[in-house]
Amino acid sequence: MKKIAVITGTRAEYGILKSVLRQIEANPKLNLSLIVIGMHLSAEFGYTVKEIEEDGFKIDAKIDALHGKDTGAAMAKSIGICMARTAGALEKIKPDVLLILGDRSEMLVGAVSATYMGIPIAHIHGGDISGNVDEPVRHAITKLAHIHFAATKESADRIVKMGEEPWRVHVVGAPGLDLILNEKIPEPREIARKYGLDLSKPVVLVVQHSVITEADDAPKQIRETLDAIVELGYQTVLIYPNADAGGRRMIEVIRDYEKYPFIKTFRSVVHKEYLSLMRLADVMVGNSSSGIIEAPSFGLPVVNIGPRQEGRQRAENVIDVDYDKEEIKTAIQKSLYDEKFKEKVKNVKNFYGDGKAGMRIASVLSDVRIDKRLLEKRMTY
Numbered sequence: 001m002k003k004i005a006v007i008t009g010t011r012a013e014y015g016i017l018k019s020v021l022r023q024i025e026a027n028p029k030l031n032l033s034l035i036v037i038g039m040h041l042s043a044e045f046g047y048t049v050k051e052i053e054e055d056g057f058k059i060d061a062k063i064d065a066l067h068g069k070d071t072g073a074a075m076a077k078s079i080g081i082c083m084a085r086t087a088g089a090l091e092k093i094k095p096d097v098l099l100i101l102g103d104r105s106e107m108l109v110g111a112v113s114a115t116y117m118g119i120p121i122a123h124i125h126g127g128d129i130s131g132n133v134d135e136p137v138r139h140a141i142t143k144l145a146h147i148h149f150a151a152t153k154e155s156a157d158r159i160v161k162m163g164e165e166p167w168r169v170h171v172v173g174a175p176g177l178d179l180i181l182n183e184k185i186p187e188p189r190e191i192a193r194k195y196g197l198d199l200s201k202p203v204v205l206v207v208q209h210s211v212i213t214e215a216d217d218a219p220k221q222i223r224e225t226l227d228a229i230v231e232l233g234y235q236t237v238l239i240y241p242n243a244d245a246g247g248r249r250m251i252e253v254i255r256d257y258e259k260y261p262f263i264k265t266f267r268s269v270v271h272k273e274y275l276s277l278m279r280l281a282d283v284m285v286g287n288s289s290s291g292i293i294e295a296p297s298f299g300l301p302v303v304n305i306g307p308r309q310e311g312r313q314r315a316e317n318v319i320d321v322d323y324d325k326e327e328i329k330t331a332i333q334k335s336l337y338d339e340k341f342k343e344k345v346k347n348v349k350n351f352y353g354d355g356k357a358g359m360r361i362a363s364v365l366s367d368v369r370i371d372k373r374l375l376e377k378r379m380t381y
Contacts, residue, residue, distance in 0.1 A: 001028075001029055001030060001031045002029060002030050002031065002096040002097060002365065002366065002370070003030075003031045003033055003093070003094065003095045003096045003097075004024050004030050004031065004032055004033065004095060004096065004097050004098075004099055004365055005033045005034075005035060005060075005090065005093050005095035005097070005098045005099065005119075006020070006021060006024070006032065006033070006034055006035065006098075006099045006100075007035045007037060007086070007098070007099075007100050007106055007107060007110045008034070008035070008036055008037070008040065008052070008106075009036075009037040009038040009039060009040065009104055009105075009106030009107070010038065010039045010040070010048075010104065010106075010242060011039065011040070011045075011046065011048040011051070011268050011269075011271070012242075012288070012289075012290065013101050013102055013104065014040070014048065014051070014052060014271065015176070015179070015271030015274065015275075016101060016102075016174075016175050016176040017101055017124075017175065018055070018178075018179060018271065019175050019178030019179055019182070019357070019358035020099070020124070020175050020178075020357070020358040020361050020362065021034070021057060021358075022358065023358040023359050023361065023362035024099075024362050024365070025057075026362070027362045027363075027365075027366050029366035030362060030365060030366055032057075032058075033060040033061075033093045033095055034052070034057055034058065034059050034060055034061075035059075035060060035061045035063065035086070035089050035090075035093075035110075036049055036052060036059050036061070036062050036063070037062075037063045037065065037082065037086070037106045037109075038063070038064075038065060038066045038082070038106055038243070039066060039242065039243050040052065041062060041063075041064045041066065042066050042243065044243075044267075045240065045242075045243055045267060045268060046240075046266075046267040046268025048268050049062070051270055051271070060089070060093055061089035061092070061093065063082060063085045063086060063089060065078050065081045065082035065085055066078065066243060067243070070215070070245060070246060070247065070248040070249055071215070071245050072212055072215060072245045074245070075105060075212070075244065075245055078105075079105050079108070079109055082105070082106065082109045083109045083112060083113055086106075086109050086110055086113045087113040087116075087117065090110075090113055090114060090117055090119060091117070095119060096119075096120070096370055097119070097120050097121070097122055097147075097365060097368075097370070098110055098111075098114040098119050098120070098121050098122070099121075099122045099123075099124070099361075099365070100121065100122070100123055100124070100141065100145075101123075101124040101125055101175075102124065102125045102134075102138065103125075103128075103130075103134040103135070103137045103138035103141065104134075104137070105137070107123075107137075107141055108137050108140060108141055111123070111140075111141045111144040111145065112144065114144075115144050118375065120146040120147065120370055120374055120375060121141075121144055121145040121146050121147070122145065122146070122147040122148075122149065122361075122364075122365060123141050123142060123145035123147070123148055123149065124149040124151075124172075124175065124361065125138070125149070125150075125151055125155075125174070126138060126139075126141065126142040126145065126148045126149070126150060126155065126159050127142065127148070127150045127151075127154075127155030127156060127157070127158040127159040127162075128151065128155050128312060128313075129158070129310075129311035129312055129313075130289070130308065130309050130310060130311060130312045131211065131306075131307035131308050131309065131310035131311065132211045132212055132213060132307065132308050133212045133213060134308075135311075139162065142159055142162060142164065143162065143163075143164075146168060146374050146375065146377065147168055147170070147364065147365075147368060147374075148164060148168055148169045148170065149170055149172045149357075149360075149361050149364070150169060150170065150171050150172070151171075151172070151173055151174040151293075151352050151353065151357075152171065152173075152174075152313060152351060152352060152353075153171055154313060155171075155313075156169045156170075156171045160380070163379040163380050163381050164377075164380070165377075165378065165380055166380075170360065170361075170364050172353070172356075172357045172360040172361055172364075173352060173353020173354055173355070173356065173357040173360070174293050174294075174352035174353045174357060175353075175357040175358050175361070176290065176293050176294050176352075177293070177294065177297055177350065177352055177353045177354070177355050177357065178355050178356070178357055178358050179271070179272070179275060180275060180294060180297045180298070180355065181297065181354070181355030182355050183272075185272045185275045185276045185279065186272060186273060186276040187276070188276065188279060188280035190276075191273060191276040191277060191280060192280060194273070195237060195264060195277070196264065197235055197237070197280070198235065199280065201234070201235060202234045202235070202282045202283070202336050203234070203235055203236075203237065203280060203281045203282050204229065204232075204234045204235070204236040204237070204281065204282065204283055204284075204285055204332065205236075205237050205239075205277055205278065205281040205283070205284045205285070206225065206229065206236055206237070206238040206239070206284075206285045206286050207238075207239050207241075207284070207285075207286040207287075207288040207290065207291070208221075208222055208225055208241060208250070208285070208286035208287050208288070208305060209241040209242050209244060209247065209250075209286070209287060209288065209308065210241055210242070210244050210245060210246030210247045210249075210250055211246070211287075211306060211307060211308050212244050212245050212246065214246070214306075215244075215245040215246030215249075216246070217246075217323075218246030218247070218249050218250045219246075219249045219250060219252070219253045220323070221250075221305075221306065221323040222241075222250045222253050222254065223253050224323045224324060224325045224328065225285060225286070225305060225323075225325075225328055226253070226254070226257045226263075227325045228325045228326075228328040228329045228332065229257075229263065229285075230257065230260060230263075231325070231329060232329060232332060232333075233262060234262065234332075234336075235262045235264075236262060236263045236264065237264050237266070237277055237281070238254065238263060238264065238265045238266070239265075239266050239267075239268070239269055239274070240254065240265065240266065240267045240268070274290075275294070278290070278294065278295060278298050278300055279298050279300075281300060282301070282335070282336055283300070283301045283302070283303060283332055283335040283336060284300055284301070284302045284303070285302075285303045285305070285328065285332060286303075286304075286305060287304060287305050287306055287308035287309055289309060289312070291304055291309070291318065292304070292309050292312050292313075292314050292318065293352050295317055295318075296315040296317050296348050296349070296350035296352075297350045299317070299345055299346040299347070299348060300317060300345070301317055301319070301334075301335035301336075301341070301342070301345050302317055302318045302319065302335075303319050303321060303328060303331040303332055303335060304318050304319065304320050304321070305321055305322070305323060305328065306322065306323055313351070313352075315348045315349065315350060315351070316344055316345065316348050317345040317348050319331040319334065319335065
């Protein structure tokens with residue numbers, strides 16, 4: 001059996017990885033080792049490690065290395081601490097492959113550690129384009145990875161253009177769609193009762209994170225969004241941002257708006273309930289990648305704010321706006337009341353996959369040969 005170590009550092013990416021983890025556990029050729037890092041272990045951000053434990057996954061290592069200050073420098077310093085502890089965990093687990101997803105610092109830490117320890121790296125969602133520091137970090141991980149699990153053909157083509165050998169690249173789809181298309185998620189009425197929502201009236205779902213390169217502007221940016229929400233007055237579910245630089249300052253601003261009875265805020269939401277909220281919402285507002293990747297599967301209009309998802313492939317459910325209260329209000333109103341746009345969104349096609357990404361990833365991992373050819377990477381140009 002191959003031992004596959006998987007890193008998860010945030011609530012969002014754990015939800016995306018869940019189907020992959022289950023497929024690894026179900027594959028007789030694979031053995032799962034789970035490393036939990038960062039926000040999962042923070043009460044400030046919902047202590048979401050409990051969701052992982054309640055889902056029945058065995059955790060092999062917990063690494064508490066979350067930065068305490070709301071700056072880029074604090075994030076950089078925490079990377080150093082996290083790398084030492086991650087290397088220690090990998091040394092103890094001795095995996096045959098390290099599987100990582102996306103572009104966060106925890107994944108870069110894992111990739112660098114595994115590179116120096118001679119552990120082959122499999123990377124999910126390489127080749128995507130976005131704004132912020134996410135894109136260069138994602139591409140850096142691609143250059144360290146030995147196996148690439150691209151969500152779309154376009155992303156796979158970018159990986160090859162970066163000099164990666166084509167035989168290493170597999171188009172598997174986005175694993176975030178697996179649960180949506182294959183599993184039962186809570187019914188809207190059930191979630192509406194739990195979250196105190198009236199389904200006869202519009203529901204707005206807000207998920208907005210800081211952009212690290214604009215961290216000092218993050219408070220003003222979220223205030224523009226929330227001023228738009230207040231002026232419109234629709235019932236709103238708002239989920240706190242990540243612990244990136246600027247995120248805590250956004251939370252301080254959010255607390256000023258918790259006095260409005262129609263705004264309900266949450267530090268974190270269980271992944272299946274988050275998907276159910278996406279299904280019942282009338283519009284999603286913010287800059288989460290779930291608005292780009294998962295939302296089309298629900299026919300959900302998305303008001304995408306700022307540059308965080310800039311360049312990422314998107315369907316016609318997305319309206320791009322700046323950090324501007326009036327632009328945000330106009331886009332929300334269009335999402336709710338423009339019948340032509342609503343009909344287009346309802347019939348939109350999600351080109352991020354067919355709900356079988358986890359199965360494909362586990363299959364490739366079970367069959368891949370770990371040998372000199374895999375470990376010794378060569379540029380193709």
